[in-house]
Amino acid sequence: MILLIGAGPMAQEYAKVxxxxxxxxxxIGRSQASADEFELASGQTVYVGGLKNFCNSNELANYSKAIVTTGVEQLAETTRLLIENGVKQLLIEKPGGIDAKQIDALTSFAQEHAAEVFVAYNRRFYASVQKAIEIIEQDGGVQSFNFELTEWGHVIAGIPKAEGVKENWFMGNTTHVVDLAFFLGGFPKQLSSFTTGCTPWHSRSSNFAGAGISDSGALFAYHGNWGAPGRWSVEILTSQHRLIFRPMEQLQIQSIGSVAQEFTKIDDQIDKDYKAGLYKQVESFLRNEKQNLCTLAAQNENAKVYSKIAGYS
Structure with missing residues (x-):
């Protein structure tokens, strides 16, 4: 049996899968209101009262795996409580904690208790991404890549969130695009990062640029401006192709010797039937297929890089 922690919209998506x-x-949910919405959408009964009360019921012994879908501010505490009560295999929503310090503490705690924890970056499992991986392998690897991490600041400003979530928005949300870029092109072994600006809700930065070299030997560059128009995008360059994720659910290809950028056909029906990437991600977690999953230990190292890019450190 699997525990699904949370009864919000994201939990509903996991339930479908x-x-x-x-x-x-x-x-396991906390409020009756979210439980009612979940039950209406899924037909599944929700235990109302929160995880702490459920732990006191001595039922956790029946569960070896858990999926944690709580808000960013609750991820680390919820994961820690599950591990304390004997759940040793967990898939938790990104980024695993509200900031790098919390992620680091959770990583140490999980290691001390021999728990296997994965952080849910579902874009790694998009059909478009899996197709790109095939092409990259055929072409002999990534030579360079670039990505844009612009967020729509004018929209985010009005979104109600718990204290600290928007102040750490880069870690909690923008790392979706950064993780995908580094997943495909390699994680940085050298990095120069620059930030300027701020917003009322994100005081440390709002304008980002940088470049470096990845552990696969690929050069990369990035930029993002949360006060200007833009969108997430990733471009991967091989000896034969430019692979363009804009939007990331689809794959455009530019072949060498051509200026044409064309959407390629991919078998993405599963990404249309469910929240994109989620079906394959859950399948990999339950089958213990770790190749494309992000371990908490890896996320702990990545979080240090993300903090540097975001101007948090």
């Missing part, structure tokens, strides 16, 4: 994969699971 678990039901499609014919998995038995128990949902």
């Amino acid at each position: 678990l039901q499609a994969q014919k998995q038995s699971f128990r949902v």
Whole structure:
């Protein structure tokens, strides 16, 4: 049996996948309102009262795996509580904690308790990304890559979030695009980063640029401006192709000797039937197929890089 922690919109998406994969699971929520919405959407009963109360019921012994879908501000505490009560295999929503310090503490705690924790970066499992991986391998690897990490600051400013979430927005949300870029092109072994600006809700930075070399030997560059128009995008360059993720659910290809950029056909029906990337991500977690999953230990190292890019350190 699997525990699904949280009963919000993201938990509903996980429930759809678990039901499609014919998995038995128990949902733990806090409020009756979210539980009612979850039950209406999924037909699945929710335990109302929160994880602490559920732990006191001595039922956790029946569960070896958990998926944590709580808000960013609750991820580390919830994961720690599950590990303390004997759950040793967990898939937790990104980024694993509200900041690098919290992620580091959780990593140490998980290692001390021999728990296996993965951080859910579902874009790694997009059909477009898996197709790109095939092309990269055929072409002999990535030579260079670039990405844009612009967020729509004018929209984010009005989104209600718990204290500290928007102040750490880069870690909690923007790392989706950064993780994908480094997943495909290699994580930095050398990095120069620059930030300027700020917003009322993100005091340390709002304008980003930088470059470096990845551990695969690929050169990379990035930029993002949260006070100007833009969008997330990733471009991967090989000896034969430019692979363009804009939007990231789709793959455009420019071949050598051509200026044309054309969308390639991919088998992405599963990404249309469920939240994109989620089905394959859950499948990999449950089957213990770790190749494309982000371990908490890896995320702990990555978080140091993300903090540098964001101007947090």
